[in-house]
Amino acid sequence: MDNCIRILLINAINPNIEVESRYPNLGLGYLVASVHSFLRDKNIIFKIIDDNIHEVSEEFKPHLVGISAVSQNYSIAISLADYFVSKKIPVVFGGIHITNLPETLPQSVALACLGEAEQTFVDIVELFLKDSLIPSKLREIPGICFWDGNTLVKTEPRVFISDMDSIPIPARDMLPIRPHTYMFTSRGCPYRCEFCSSSRYWKKLRFFSAEYVVNEIEFLIKNYDISIISFFDDLFVADIVRVRNIVRLLKEKNIIGKIRFTCSCRANVVTSDLATLLSEMGVVSVGLGLESGNEQILQYLKKDNIQIRDNINAINILKDTNIAVNGSFIIGSPHETKSQILDTYKFIKNSRLDLFDIYILTPYPGTPIWEYAQNNHVLKTEDITDWSILDVNVYRNPDKAIILSKVLSKNEIIALYKKFRRLRLWRNLIKVINHPMRRDIPMMAWRKLKECIYDRLH
Numbered sequence: 001m002d003n004c005i006r007i008l009l010i011n012a013i014n015p016n017i018e019v020e021s022r023y024p025n026l027g028l029g030y031l032v033a034s035v036h037s038f039l040r041d042k043n044i045i046f047k048i049i050d051d052n053i054h055e056v057s058e059e060f061k062p063h064l065v066g067i068s069a070v071s072q073n074y075s076i077a078i079s080l081a082d083y084f085v086s087k088k089i090p091v092v093f094g095g096i097h098i099t100n101l102p103e104t105l106p107q108s109v110a111l112a113c114l115g116e117a118e119q120t121f122v123d124i125v126e127l128f129l130k131d132s133l134i135p136s137k138l139r140e141i142p143g144i145c146f147w148d149g150n151t152l153v154k155t156e157p158r159v160f161i162s163d164m165d166s167i168p169i170p171a172r173d174m175l176p177i178r179p180h181t182y183m184f185t186s187r188g189c190p191y192r193c194e195f196c197s198s199s200r201y202w203k204k205l206r207f208f209s210a211e212y213v214v215n216e217i218e219f220l221i222k223n224y225d226i227s228i229i230s231f232f233d234d235l236f237v238a239d240i241v242r243v244r245n246i247v248r249l250l251k252e253k254n255i256i257g258k259i260r261f262t263c264s265c266r267a268n269v270v271t272s273d274l275a276t277l278l279s280e281m282g283v284v285s286v287g288l289g290l291e292s293g294n295e296q297i298l299q300y301l302k303k304d305n306i307q308i309r310d311n312i313n314a315i316n317i318l319k320d321t322n323i324a325v326n327g328s329f330i331i332g333s334p335h336e337t338k339s340q341i342l343d344t345y346k347f348i349k350n351s352r353l354d355l356f357d358i359y360i361l362t363p364y365p366g367t368p369i370w371e372y373a374q375n376n377h378v379l380k381t382e383d384i385t386d387w388s389i390l391d392v393n394v395y396r397n398p399d400k401a402i403i404l405s406k407v408l409s410k411n412e413i414i415a416l417y418k419k420f421r422r423l424r425l426w427r428n429l430i431k432v433i434n435h436p437m438r439r440d441i442p443m444m445a446w447r448k449l450k451e452c453i454y455d456r457l458h
C-alpha cells in the first residue's frame with residue numbers, strides 16, 4: 001500500500017434535493033478529526049463529498065471508502081458501494097440506518113460501524129493500515145458488524161464516549177461552511193417520542209461542556225464568515241444550568257450580539273425565564289415539535305404528559321420574547337380521523353406560529369412506529385428494495401408514501417397533506433419576509449428551483 005493513504009467519506013444523499021444538500025455532514029467531519037487526533041503520525045488524506053461521486057473518486061483514487069446514509073437514502077448508499085466494490089475498493093458503512101438494521105448490510109461491503117463511530121472508525125483505519133480487514137481481526141473491534149461467509153457477525157457494543165469534551169471538533173476545513181451553519185452541543189434526548197429514531201440511536205443524553213461549546217462557537221466566528229449558528233441538538237435546553245453557563249461565557253468573551261442562534265425546544269419545558277435567557281443569548285428562532293392539534297393524537301405521538309395548552313403556551317411565551325417560532329406537525333397516525341387531522345389544521349391557522357412544516361407519519365427503523373408497521377404487515381424489512389419509500393418529504397413522490405392509517409385511504413391522507421402544504425406555502429410566504437433567517441431565502445430558492453427541474457426531468 002502507498003505511504004500516503006487516501007480515504008473518501010461520502011454522505012449518501014440526493015444532491016438535487018434542497019433540504020438534503022442544505023448543510024454538510026458534520027458527523028463525517030467528526031470522524032476525520034478523530035483519526036487525525038489519534039493517528040497523527042500517519043500520512044492519511046481525507047476527502048468528504050456528497051456529489052459528483054464518480055468523477056471525484058476517479059481523481060482522488062481512494063484506498064478506502066466510508067459511506068453514511070439515513071434510511072430514505074440507503075438505496076443510494078448500496079448503489080455507491082456496488083460501484084466501489086467493482087473497483088476492488090473496500091467500503092465501510094455507517095450511520096443511523098445500518099445501526100438500526102445491521103441485517104441489511106450488503107455482503108459485498110467490508111463492514112459497518114454501529115452507533116457512535118469516532119473511536120470505532122479510528123480502530124478500523126488503524127487496522128486497515130496494516131492491510132488486514134479480515135474477519136479474525138475485525139472481531140476484536142467493538143461496535144461493528146460484518147459478514148463472515150454467510151454469517152452476519154456483530155461484535156460487542158461500543159461503550160459510549162463518557163467524556164464528550166475529548167471528541168475533537170469536526171474537521172470543517174473538509175466541508176463547505178456557509179454563513180448559516182450548525183453545530184452539535186449534545187447527543188441524545190431525555191424523551192422518547194414514538195416516531196423519533198434519534199433518541200434510540202444515541203440511547204442516552206450526554207453533553208459537551210459549556211466551555212467546549214463556547215470555544216467551538218468562537219472558533220467558527222474567527223475562522224468562517226458566520227452570521228447564524230443553529231444548534232442541531234434534539235433538545236439544546238435539556239440542561240438549563242449549562243445554558244446559563246454558555247450565556248455567561250459568551251458574555252465574558254464578548255460574543256453576544258456578534259452572531260445569532262437558533263435551536264429546537266420542547267413545548268412543555270418552555271418558560272418565561274428560559275425564553276428570556278435564550279433571547280439574552282441571541283437566539284432568534286426556536287423550532288418546536290408540536291406534532292398535533294388534537295389531544296388524543298398528541299398523546300399517542302409524544303407518550304408523555306404534554307398537552308395542547310403546553311404547545312399554545314410555548315408559542316406565546318417565545319413570541320412575547322420576540323423569538324420567532326417554527327412548528328412541525330405530523331398527520332396520518334394509525335387511528336387518526338379526518339376530524340382529528342383538521343384539528344391540527346385549525347390549530348396552525350389560529351396560532352402565532354411564524355413558519356411550519358407538515359409530515360405524514362413515516363416508520364423509521366428503531367422506532368415503535370417501525371415495529372407497528374412490521375407487526376401490522378404494512379412493510380417488511382426483507383421486502384424493501386427501494387428505501388426511498390421512507391422519504392419524509394412525501395410531496396416529491398406521494399405515490400411511494402407509506403400510509404399507516406387504518407381509518408383513511410391513501411388518497412384521503414395525501415389530499416389532506418396537500419391541503420396542509422397549500423396552507424404552508426401561503427402562510428410561510430407571508431411570514432418569512434420578517435423572519436430572522438430570511439437571508440437564507442435566495443440560496444434556498446435557487447436550490448429549490450433546481451430540485452423542481454430535477455423532479456420534472458426524472
